[in-house]
Amino acid sequence: MAPAIAYSKPQHRPELPALAEQEVLQKRNDELEKELKRSLEREENMKQELQRTWERLRVAEEAEERLCSQLGELEAESVDQARAYRVRLMSLMEQLSTAQKVLQQASISVPSSQ
Known part of the structure; x- marks a missing residue:
């Protein structure tokens, strides 16, 4: 008689601590993804x-x-206006000086503004 081979099916159920750890890691990953999104x-x-x-x-x-x-x-x-003003002022001063000289030569007394 041939020996019987016993085959046991592996259990696919993770242990409770591993499942809880996976859930914690998944939550942490979700939190990090949310924080990354907010940061971006x-x-x-x-x-x-x-x-x-x-x-x-x-x-x-x-x-x-x-x-x-x-x-x-x-x-x-x-500056241009100041120069033009100065030129006009000098011209008026010359005219005033000339007018005073003409008056003095005509022997008309003009009161001094001083």
Whole structure:
């Protein structure tokens, strides 16, 4: 008679501690995935905020350049006006001096403004 081979079917039921550990690990994994998702969302929000800030900075720099240009033009204009005013003032002073000389030569007394 041939020897009988006993075959026992392995049990596919994990032990209770291993099952509990697997559940804990699965929960932890879920928590980490949620935290990763929140972190990626925060990163995306920060990127968008940085982009908006960068755009505001670019606009501010362009405005500063325009203001500096306008200020330079105004300074040049004010210098031109000051020169024209000085030339006009000198011309009027010469006219007044000439008028005083003519009056003195005509022997008309003009009260001094001093």
